Amino acid sequence: MKRFYLLFVTIIVSVVVIVSCGADSTETPQDKTTVIDAPDQIMTNSEIYLTSGGKRKATIKSDTLMTYARIDTTLLYKVEVLFFDSSGTHTSTLTADSSRVSQRASTMSVFGNVKAWTQDNRRLVADSLRWNAKTELIETEGYVEIYRGEDMISGYGLETDQRLEHTTIKRQPKGTFSEPD
Numbered sequence: 001m002k003r004f005y006l007l008f009v010t011i012i013v014s015v016v017v018i019v020s021c022g023a024d025s026t027e028t029p030q031d032k033t034t035v036i037d038a039p040d041q042i043m044t045n046s047e048i049y050l051t052s053g054g055k056r057k058a059t060i061k062s063d064t065l066m067t068y069a070r071i072d073t074t075l076l077y078k079v080e081v082l083f084f085d086s087s088g089t090h091t092s093t094l095t096a097d098s099s100r101v102s103q104r105a106s107t108m109s110v111f112g113n114v115k116a117w118t119q120d121n122r123r124l125v126a127d128s129l130r131w132n133a134k135t136e137l138i139e140t141e142g143y144v145e146i147y148r149g150e151d152m153i154s155g156y157g158l159e160t161d162q163r164l165e166h167t168t169i170k171r172q173p174k175g176t177f178s179e180p181d
Contacts (some may be wrong), residue, residue, distance in 0.1 A: 039066035106133040122164040
């Protein structure tokens with residue numbers, strides 16, 4: 001009887017182990033977040049001021065901000081950036097769906113529905129841009145459109161200042177211009 005009981009318990013335990021090993025997990029690999037993958041900091045409705053020599057260069061606003069310090073990356077979602085010149089005057093505004101910032105490189109890349117405009121009616125539209133805080137230049141290799149009043153220049157690859165005054169279209173430039181009065 002004791003042998004029968006021991007055999008019965010062994011079979012039950014074996015069945016449970018086998019069934020448990022074969023059971024489908026509801027977790028997918030994407031659901032498993034390790035400490036390495038998790039952001040170091042998450043903020044909502046953030047506003048960050050970038051300064052140089054005590055003067056504001058930019059104000060970055062976002063709905064969500066996630067910082068990954070060990071890889072020098074900050075991700076922002078629903079982004080608005082206000083740019084300022086060396087005298088502290090607001091020069092232009094940029095909006096985008098998302099952004100990636102590298103503090104060491106002093107760069108900010110923006111993606112999705114990228115729009116920028118200045119106080120004097122210059123506008124820029126692109127899929128992505130990169131701003132270099134050290135050089136204060138805006139760059140992209142992608143397609144871009146720049147509007148000045150009713151005039152429009154488009155093409156691929158761009159380098160411009162944050163006032164959108166000194167602009168270079170690198171490849172396939174095209175334009176439409178209104179006639180002067």
